[in-house]
Amino acid sequence: MHDVWKVYPNGVEALRGIDLKIEQGEFVYIVGPSGSGKSTLIKLMYREEVPTHGVVLINGVNVKRVRDWKIPHVRRKIGVVFQDYKLLPNLTAYENVAFAMEAVEAPRRKIKQRVEEVLELVGLTDRMHALPSQLSGGEQQRVSIARAIVNNPTFVIADEPTGNLDPENSWDIMYLLEEINNRGTTVVMATHNKEIVNTMRQRVIAIEQGVIVRDELGGEYGYED
Amino acid sequence: MKIDTLIRHIREAYRGIRKNSWMSFAAIGAVAVTLFIFGIFLIFTFNINFLTKELDKQVAIRVTLKDGLSADEEEKLTETIQKDPLVKTAEFVPKEKGLKDLKEQWGNNNKFLDALQDEDNPLPDMILVQPKDPNKTKELADELAKNTTQIEHVDYGEGVTDRLLRLSSVMRNIVLFFSLGLALLASFLISNTIKLTIIARRREIEIMRLVGASNWFIRWPFFFEGAFIGIIGSIVPIILLITFYFLFYDIVNDGEAYGLFKIMPVDQLSIRIAISTMLIGIAIGSLGSMISVRRFLKI
Structure with missing residues (x-):
């Protein structure tokens, strides 16, 4: 990202000149108080928003210049995990994960194989035919992580993935994200969880009022909740 | 897909x-x-x-011939009409055939028609002309009507x-x-x-x-x-x-x-x-x- 500004139509300046480069295979925390521009930054990364000014390159592609019909192809290289999981309530865990592959029209045999593989990685093989309502929050979040990585993205964006979870489940999710990162996938995670940031030391980018105030490797959370 | x-x-x-x-x-x-x-x-x-x-397909001009033309004259006239560049076909219909067609069309049990025998057939001889282009029917009919010596009158489905x-x-x-x-x-x-x-x-x-x-x-x-x-x-x-x-x-x-x-x-x-x-x-x-x-x- 180079000199990125984002001004919403209502006049709010969410980002005011962000310069940021995340290398392939990195693990990055994005921290900052509510309303600091964290979410906007994340949305720019998966092309939900377009910068008002400046350049955002994803895998070397300028997202502002991508033609509308090619945007889906950009998104296929990105896995997204949300605080509220965003699972389809009437589909089982297996179907929720398979859905992401059906949507990109993967062959059926490959879907079955890959979905089972991913569910095993997140440790839900025995729960794969349960509906989201029958799963705990931690399990649901693991399903959503499985869905995020099933199409082999080059990077995973997690927007407060532990926001709704108790500490124990939060750690499970973090180990999982670490495991995914160890396999070479870039992980970008927005979080409010001080304990996690301070324990699992990674690069920390702090944002306040739309500008980066701190960017350090192995940094601390640095805020009092 | x-x-x-x-x-x-x-x-x-x-x-x-x-x-x-x-x-x-x-x-x-x-x-x-x-x-x-x-x-x-x-x-x-x-x-x-x-x-x-x-x-x-049906548009046709009925050329009613004057009474008392010889068979030879009638044949010649048919040929002349046939040669006109606007004409597709010209068919001579003698009054005997005309009566027969009429009887067929109106059914066999029409006593009035049955009473008509060939000797007192009131119908004139006719030539049925099919134009090449239906849109030029009027033009053709007018042209044919000019021959007043042999032709009594010319009919076509005017305006209908x-x-x-x-x-x-x-x-x-x-x-x-x-x-x-x-x-x-x-x-x-x-x-x-x-x-x-x-x-x-x-x-x-x-x-x-x-x-x-x-x-x-x-x-x-x-x-x-x-x-x-x-x-x-x-x-x-x-x-x-x-x-x-x-x-x-x-x-x-x-x-x-x-x-x-x-x-x-x-x-x-x-x-x-x-x-x-x-x-x-x-x-x-x-x-x-x-x-x-x-x-x-x-x-």
Whole structure:
């Protein structure tokens, strides 16, 4: 990202000149108080928003210049995990994960194989035919992580993935994200969880009022909740 | 598109219709009414075209010859007319044949005609002329009438054809106007129905977009849903239209012996009506659904 500004139509300046480069295979925390521009930054990364000014390159592609019909192809290289999981309530865990592959029209045999593989990685093989309502929050979040990585993205964006979870489940999710990162996938995670940031030391980018105030490797959370 | 994907889209479309069964029912009803009126318009158009062709075939000039021409003169005259560049065929009809044709047309039990024997045949000899171009009938007739020494008078279906065509094109435009209005209304109803399914599946669409489903992947189920509504909505009008036409045909057919009117046979018309009505139904349905998906597919 180079000199990125984002001004919403209502006049709010969410980002005011962000310069940021995340290398392939990195693990990055994005921290900052509510309303600091964290979410906007994340949305720019998966092309939900377009910068008002400046350049955002994803895998070397300028997202502002991508033609509308090619945007889906950009998104296929990105896995997204949300605080509220965003699972389809009437589909089982297996179907929720398979859905992401059906949507990109993967062959059926490959879907079955890959979905089972991913569910095993997140440790839900025995729960794969349960509906989201029958799963705990931690399990649901693991399903959503499985869905995020099933199409082999080059990077995973997690927007407060532990926001709704108790500490124990939060750690499970973090180990999982670490495991995914160890396999070479870039992980970008927005979080409010001080304990996690301070324990699992990674690069920390702090944002306040739309500008980066701190960017350090192995940094601390640095805020009092 | 892959078969798996196609099956998925169709299944999704079916689910969409089931989920909002009341709105779907309303949309199907709207399509049915529209198609019924459209169908009447189509029947009309098909028959106008059919009739025009039939009339073109029948257009003939009856050249009534003066009494007392010799067989030789009559033959020569026929040949001369035949050579005219505007003429397709010229056929000499002696009065004996004329009487025979008349008797056949009016039935065998007509006592008045039966009483007429060849000796007191009141009919004149005639030459039936078929023009090459039906539009030049008048021109040709006027030209033939100039030969007043041998020709008593010249007849052709003056104005009848013209008036019929002009009247029908006015009626055709009126029906078309109403049909288009109704088609818009039906599209609007369908787009509202589909909007409900879209709202019900908002989350699904959001997730599809996030995992990188192409826009067409998201659109297809709604496209099919609209098309299904169109197809289902076309069934009842097709049945009604064909049934009514069948009854109508029987009535008109009774008068056909007089040779005045000929309408398109039921089998020919049924196929055309069924195919075109269904296609229009699909078009209205999918158009309606595309309109409503557009608004929800922000990139």
